[in-house]
Amino acid sequence: MTSEVTNIVVEVLPRFEGYVYPNEATAHPLWGFLIVLYPYITGLVAGAFIMASLVRVFKVKALEPVYRLSLLTALAFLLCATLPLLFHLGHPERCYEIMITPHLTSPMAIFGFVYAWYLMAVLLLELWFDYRQDLVEWSKTTAGFKGIIYRIFTVGVTDVSPPAVALDVKMGRILSVVGIPSAFLLHGYVGFIFGSIKANPWWGNAIMPIIFILSAIVSGIALCVFNYMVLTWIRRHTVEMRCLDTMAMFLFYALLVDAAVEGLDWIHRIYAAEEGFSVMQTMIREKLFYTLNLGQATIGTLVPFLLLGSLQLLRRRVPEMVRRRMISASAAMILIGVLAMRWNVVIGGQLFSKSLRGVMGYKMEFAGVEGWFMGILLLGLPFVILTVLVKLFLSERLPTSGHTPHGSSTT
Amino acid sequence: MKTQFNRRGALARLGGILAGVLALPVARTAKAAVQRVFVSSGAARGYDPSKHKWLMCIDVNKCIGCGLCAEACKKENGVPEGPYFRTWIERYIIQKPKPGSGQTRGETLVDSPDGGMHGFPESPVPRDQIEHSFFVPKLCNLCEHSPCVQVCPVGATFDAPDGAVLIDPKYCIGCGFCIQACPYGCRFLSPVTKTAEKCTLCYHRITRGLKPACAEICPTQARIFGDLLNPVPDDPIQKFYEQNRVQVLKPYLGTAPRVLYAGLDKEVR
Numbered sequence: 001m002t003s004e005v006t007n008i009v010v011e012v013l014p015r016f017e018g019y020v021y022p023n024e025a026t027a028h029p030l031w032g033f034l035i036v037l038y039p040y041i042t043g044l045v046a047g048a049f050i051m052a053s054l055v056r057v058f059k060v061k062a063l064e065p066v067y068r069l070s071l072l073t074a075l076a077f078l079l080c081a082t083l084p085l086l087f088h089l090g091h092p093e094r095c096y097e098i099m100i101t102p103h104l105t106s107p108m109a110i111f112g113f114v115y116a117w118y119l120m121a122v123l124l125l126e127l128w129f130d131y132r133q134d135l136v137e138w139s140k141t142t143a144g145f146k147g148i149i150y151r152i153f154t155v156g157v158t159d160v161s162p163p164a165v166a167l168d169v170k171m172g173r174i175l176s177v178v179g180i181p182s183a184f185l186l187h188g189y190v191g192f193i194f195g196s197i198k199a200n201p202w203w204g205n206a207i208m209p210i211i212f213i214l215s216a217i218v219s220g221i222a223l224c225v226f227n228y229m230v231l232t233w234i235r236r237h238t239v240e241m242r243c244l245d246t247m248a249m250f251l252f253y254a255l256l257v258d259a260a261v262e263g264l265d266w267i268h269r270i271y272a273a274e275e276g277f278s279v280m281q282t283m284i285r286e287k288l289f290y291t292l293n294l295g296q297a298t299i300g301t302l303v304p305f306l307l308l309g310s311l312q313l314l315r316r317r318v319p320e321m322v323r324r325r326m327i328s329a330s331a332a333m334i335l336i337g338v339l340a341m342r343w344n345v346v347i348g349g350q351l352f353s354k355s356l357r358g359v360m361g362y363k364m365e366f367a368g369v370e371g372w373f374m375g376i377l378l379l380g381l382p383f384v385i386l387t388v389l390v391k392l393f394l395s396e397r398l399p400t401s402g403h404t405p406h407g408s409s410t411t
Numbered sequence: 412m413k414t415q416f417n418r419r420g421a422l423a424r425l426g427g428i429l430a431g432v433l434a435l436p437v438a439r440t441a442k443a444a445v446q447r448v449f450v451s452s453g454a455a456r457g458y459d460p461s462k463h464k465w466l467m468c469i470d471v472n473k474c475i476g477c478g479l480c481a482e483a484c485k486k487e488n489g490v491p492e493g494p495y496f497r498t499w500i501e502r503y504i505i506q507k508p509k510p511g512s513g514q515t516r517g518e519t520l521v522d523s524p525d526g527g528m529h530g531f532p533e534s535p536v537p538r539d540q541i542e543h544s545f546f547v548p549k550l551c552n553l554c555e556h557s558p559c560v561q562v563c564p565v566g567a568t569f570d571a572p573d574g575a576v577l578i579d580p581k582y583c584i585g586c587g588f589c590i591q592a593c594p595y596g597c598r599f600l601s602p603v604t605k606t607a608e609k610c611t612l613c614y615h616r617i618t619r620g621l622k623p624a625c626a627e628i629c630p631t632q633a634r635i636f637g638d639l640l641n642p643v644p645d646d647p648i649q650k651f652y653e654q655n656r657v658q659v660l661k662p663y664l665g666t667a668p669r670v671l672y673a674g675l676d677k678e679v680r
Binding site for chain 2 (some may be wrong): 018019022023024025030031043085088089090091092094096097098101102103105106108109111193197198222228267308349350353355356357379411
């Protein structure tokens with residue numbers, strides 16, 4: 001390495017308070033906004049899948065209108081889940097090494113396998129079994145490019161006799177049952193990536209996977225509410241209030257459990273007040289003031305909690321119109337709040353020195369791999385994919401088969 | 412018929428076990444050969460890592476904060492300019508307590524301007540208000556249970572049998588997980604190679620019978636480097652042990668560092 005090369009990369013030092021290790025004094029934290037998006041997107045996948053499982057496994061009939069939409073949402077986001085990780089690597093071209101020579105003690109190494117299992121063995125298969133009967137039907141009636149796509153997706157299996165359809169339903173149910181622990185695994189695993197870092201008192205925490213799973217369920221249900229409202233608005237349909245109220249109910253209880261566990265974590269941290277507590281106080285009071293107190297606690301938890309909670313008590317007295325708005329607003333706020341929570345975990349854990357003697361600053365750029373622009377692009381991409389999926393597989397023009405996800409035929 | 416079949420099965424099984432036992436050393440040799448080709452450590456040809464156990468001892472009382480070690484390290488290893496260090500020096504200034512405060516000591520100030528590479532400026536605290544002031548050289552702590560090795564998703568960073576913790580730059584994917592996992596802030600993501608980098612104990616030097624650059628240049632012998640498996644006459648490592656009570660950094664994390672310090676203070680983290 002010549003000194004000319006190394007001289008180019010002198011960075012402008014940002015401001016620090018107190019003492020930080022010299023290697024920590026870089027202009028940006030090592031893991032930036034992309035790594036904030038990674039647990040956020042993965043969480044939305046897990047949550048949306050759990051939402052779909054409510055219909056399939058727990059037979060909540062009121063949620064049938066959003067069953068397929070939640071599965072497609074999970075797929076659209078899952079297809080984008082690894083992108084932030086990939087872009088942030090120093091050597092993205094070597095990413096296959098994780099699959100070929102995984103280091104088994106690393107919490108990150110098995111993610112590729114968990115991801116592949118979840119995508120291939122759970123989500124795609126469940127969607128295929130659920131859609132098979134329709135795909136056969138559509139491939140016969142649709143011409144052109146769309147028809148070819150449907151024909152490809154049938155994979156040549158055109159048997160729609162009653163025993164075959166019964167098998168589809170059975171397989172779908174089995175996959176969904178397998179899918180729930182898989183979704184927990186997928187996201188709990190992401191939590192463990194942070195929770196296993198004992199060097200960092202902000203991250204190293206036994207209940208981190210549980211916190212991640214619970215907040216994932218909350219954000220996933222909120223995303224399904226959001227998508228359902230947007231879809232009915234675009235299509236000028238009327239919202240099925242029974243479905244929306246049920247989603248709001250599940251959202252409320254998920255939020256309740258999530259807030260309780262996260263609260264417990266905070267109580268423990270404050271009460272135990274271990275080494276580094278004073279640095280954490282600085283974080284809460286200064287560095288993460290807006291994203292933690294305002295974003296995560298107020299917008300993401302307290303306000304939706306009160307809105308959804310009041311609806312649980314006074315549902316019958318609130319007019320439909322107001323209810324719709326309250327639920328939509330809660331869902332949107334929760335989506336922002338959970339993003340803020342991911343920010344607080346990922347960025348928060350890197351805003352103080354591991355010497356516990358100082359704090360760093362972080363100002364996000366607009367351009368660059370870790371900038372706003374890239375972040376918005378990566379957050380928008382799943383919605384673009386979802387639009388295509390909805391056009392293809394939730395088209396209003398195509399008739400759908402009679403079978404319902406939980407198995408009892410209604411037509 | 413039945414007995415004949417059983418005998419054949421048993422023979423086949425025995426043969427299988429035998430073949431397995433015979434294949435084991437072959438597999439080991441093959442693995443070592445593959446590693447020789449694919450693992451890039453900078454070691455000298457013919458160097459056997461299993462015949463050494465390297466150790467670094469640091470006498471805090473001897474360090475004068477001249478910064479030659481940090482500078483030598485940067486030059487020797489081509490460490491990029493800017494906030495990237497394989498070794499650095501911290502200055503601790505512990506102030507006297509304010510009269511009547513009821514405390515044993517005052518505020519502790521720590522700094523390491525440019526890693527201490529060019530020495531240190533005048534103390535911001537007047538001399539008569541300083542209770543203790545000392546320098547602490549830092550480097551990779553050569554953990555017995557290294558958290559960085561544990562978390563590497565591809566196994567690019569590894570514990571060498573001789574005690575060095577190394578990174579294969581051709582293999583590292585640059586995810587930064589090891590940097591997050593190191594409790595001592597000893598790793599960085601090189602802006603040049605886009606891979607993780609850290610102190611290798613100057614592996615290219617020690618495998619050729621030389622000392623690491625920092626230990627070589629230290630004018631006060633605050634850094635003592637040695638080999639536990641090949642003690643020399645009047646071994647400085649042995650002497651260090653006999654003369655000092657030693658400590659390690661952040662012992663509560665269970666990383667069992669093999670960089671040992673004498674004369675540390677509770678303020679050092």
